[in-house]
Amino acid sequence: MDVEKLYSRRISRTERLWLIANHILPPYANQIVVEGHGEIETQRLKDAIAVASEANPGSRLVLKGHLSFAKWVDTGITPPLFEASAGQWSGTSSEGMPGLPCELPERTGPTCCVQLIKGDPIRLVFYSHHATMDGRGTAHWVADIFKALRGEAPIGSDFDLNEMQFVNSFNKERRPLTPREQIVPVAKPIGNDPGVTWRRRRITGKFSKLLGKIAVFVAAEARKHADGTVKVGIPVDVRRHQADIRATGNLTIGINVDVTPDMTPVQVAESISGLLAENRDLMLGKVGNWIDFVPLCLMRRRIEERMNKQFETGRYYYSALLSNLGKMSLDMYSGGGFEATSIFFIPPGTEYLPFFLTSTGSGDHIELLISMPKRLANEKRIDTLIDDLVRYLESADATGVHS
Structure with missing residues (x-):
């Protein structure tokens, strides 16, 4: 392979934060889980991973260099496939889920991998270190793996700008933190x-x-426990601003929505639409350039202090992060003798966020998943929350009371 043509891209400020998150609680990874039935030949799956990863070199990265001068560089090494038995894992919680034999180390790799969990149903779990990919980028890589399984040519990706470089090409205005x-x-x-x-x-x-x-729902639950403001973060895929982008890297910027006590779901939806119409997803947070030259060990110490302060005070950066990956075609995530029946997304795990929800549509259903720090989720509080959310959504759509 010609070294001069190796894929690489400069690390972004946000990606350095994701490195710290991985050091605190590894692996800090996007996880797409595809459930289904059929038979998958291990070698055929390995070959498909190799083909798709060759077309998407962002799945084969390691970090070279330090501080803001660091770059992600393609190793040319195919992400590994691990196999495990489902055992007693139900697929409805983190309890009993087979773990990974590696923590996706950014310096040596791998930073992406695949896990085949055998059982009924079969589950394929696709991991990507969040400092190398976002959720949409991971889904692109995974879809190409299934294309290869079906004998189709992968779409591939070649975009080499990070989210800061991309956003700055549109807008250099910054928003307050x-x-x-x-x-x-x-x-x-x-x-x-x-x-x-x-x-x-x-x-x-x-x-x-x-x-x-x-x-x-989140706002109403929060106000049962304390008086104060509720702000939810909504990750937005900024690829929407350039239709020809083929990218696996981090191209997601959050918008913030204040949810006041009198707001209805329609008003919140209108607020989200208004922010998108104003291209607020193209505004990065206002942070001094000096932070690019702070060693990760010092940044980690500060982040851990802030995290502990949040637990002590009950006041957080976000009330919740809500990520909607939209509807994903089951046909796109089937192939090689495997037929997908459902897809769900497990967000990167961090205690910095008190409540992280993902929603993914496939077939005739929507998968909802809530991730929380154990010290906030324990004593069945997370179970109560998600069950109450389901009841609320079903009653809201059935009666129109909350529209």
Whole structure:
């Protein structure tokens, strides 16, 4: 392979934060889980991963260099395939999920991998270190793996700008940082058990204003426990601003939505639409350039201090982060004797966020998944929250009371 043609891109400021998150609680990874039935030949799957990863070199990266001068560089090494047995894992919670034998180390790799979990149903779990890919980029790589399984040519990706470089090509205006004053949909921490946990539920049918309804639910729950402001973050894929982009890297910028006590789901949805119409996703946070030259070890110390302060005060940067990956075609994620029946997304695990929800549509249903720090989720609080959310959504759509 010609060294001069190796794929590489400069690390971004945000990606340096994701490196720290991985050091605190590894692996800090996007996880797309595809459930289904059929037979998958291990070698055929390995070959498909190799073909798709050759077309998407962002799946084969390691970090070279230091500080803001560091770059992600293609190793040319195919992400590994691991196999495991489902055992007693139900697929509806993090409890019992087979772990990975590696922590996706950014310096030596791999930073992406695939896990085949055998059972009924079969589950394929696709991991990407969040400092190398976002959720949409991971989905692109995964879709190309299934293309290869079906004998089709992968679409591939060759975009080599990070999100800061891309956004700066449109807009260099910055927005002020969000104050850490937001209340959250649970009471204060119980104990100090480290780590995160998640729960998954499936709802069937069509749900209008889904993010608006979830945001209103989060706000109502938060105000049961404290008085204060509620702000939800909505990750936005900025690829929407350039239709020809083929990219696996981090091209997601958050917009912030304040949810006042009197807001309805329709008003929240209108607020989201208004921010998108104003291209607020093309505004990065106002941070001094000096932060690019602070060693990760010092940044980690500061982040851990802030994280502990959030637990102590009950006030956070966000009340919740709500990520809607939209509808994903089951046909696109089938192939090689495997037929997908559902797809869900497990967000990167961090105690910095008190409540991280992902929603993914496939077939006639929507998968909802909530991830929370264990000390906020324990004593069945996360189970109560997600079950109450499902009841709220089903009643809201059935009666129109909350529209």
